Amino acid sequence: MALSIENLSKTFEMHILDNKRVVGVDDISFTVDDGEFVAVVGESGSGKSSLLKCIYRTYEPSSGAIVYQNGEREVDLATCDEREILRLRENAIGYTSQFLTEIPRVPAVDVVARPLREQGMATDVARQRAEELLSRLQLPSELWEAYPATFSGGERQRVNLAQALATDPDLLLLDEPTSALDPDTREAAIELLRDALDDGTTVIGVFHNADVVEAVADRVVVVDQARLQRIVDVDEYQEAVV
Numbered sequence: 369m370a371l372s373i374e375n376l377s378k379t380f381e382m383h384i385l386d387n388k389r390v391v392g393v394d395d396i397s398f399t400v401d402d403g404e405f406v407a408v409v410g411e412s413g414s415g416k417s418s419l420l421k422c423i424y425r426t427y428e429p430s431s432g433a434i435v436y437q438n439g440e441r442e443v444d445l446a447t448c449d450e451r452e453i454l455r456l457r458e459n460a461i462g463y464t465s466q467f468l469t470e471i472p473r474v475p476a477v478d479v480v481a482r483p484l485r486e487q488g489m490a491t492d493v494a495r496q497r498a499e500e501l502l503s504r505l506q507l508p509s510e511l512w513e514a515y516p517a518t519f520s521g522g523e524r525q526r527v528n529l530a531q532a533l534a535t536d537p538d539l540l541l542l543d544e545p546t547s548a549l550d551p552d553t554r555e556a557a558i559e560l561l562r563d564a565l566d567d568g569t570t571v572i573g574v575f576h577n578a579d580v581v582e583a584v585a586d587r588v589v590v591v592d593q594a595r596l597q598r599i600v601d602v603d604e605y606q607e608a609v610v
């Protein structure tokens with residue numbers, strides 16, 4: 369098993385709203401097998417992104433455990449120290465949100481190559497791998513040396529996805545990585561995700577596009593009002609959400 373999420377909850381204290389409490393994730397438990405692709409679906413505001421951000425520890429969970437099997441070792445991502453999280457982000461856990469975190473005046477190819485260079489790969493080899501990914505995601509080559517700040521939503525999303533895939537992470541967390549892509553580039557993204565799965569990557573992804581879920585997911589986690597509503601095999605997915 370790659371991941372075991374146990375009674376995970378995240379509550380936000382809204383200090384500017386008289387300490388009003390907003391529940392993002394409410395007592396969610398499920399497991400993810402090694403090499404499995406689990407899609408997370410649910411209505412807007414149901415807690416999908418919060419769940420992913422708890423796993424990546426962008427949000428500190430309020431309670432519960434997220435037990436990640438890191439080689440021979442189990443790590444509770446909900447409670448382990450920050451240094452451990454940073455180490456895992458560098459070597460094992462990838463994350464991409466819908467929006468690219470931009471670094472000013474860094475060309476697209478170097479944005480994608482950066483995590484590889486941080487792992488110690490030579491710049492030219494890292495850039496080559498970055499170009500391969502950008503090419504497979506059909507980002508026009510004249511944009512590779514341009515700054516993503518000027519890119520369209522779909523172009524940025526491709527840079528974002530390429531960056532997350534560059535290091536072949538053991539666990540990949542995807543938050544709507546294909547929402548701004550047209551059918552052609554979405555198909556290219558699906559192909560790359562399939563390759564990552566073939567290489568043994570475990571994926572948890574939030575998706576709104578049913579076609580992507582059906583193309584790549586093994587199981588679907590349905591969340592509703594911060595709670596786990598059900599987990600179904602992908603074949604039963606249509607039935608479950610429509």
Ligand SMILES: Nc1ncnc2c1ncn2[C@@H]1O[C@H](COP(=O)(O)OP(=O)(O)OP(=O)(O)O)[C@@H](O)[C@H]1O
Binds near residue numbers: 391
């Ligand atoms: N940083 C935050 N501070 C306060 N409330 C938050 C924060 N992040 C999320 N929430 C709240 O938690 C709830 C779940 O939000 P979340 O973004 O996880 O939903 P979602 O299912 O990903 O929605 P969408 O599909 O629209 O992206 C919402 O009520 C949201 O307002």
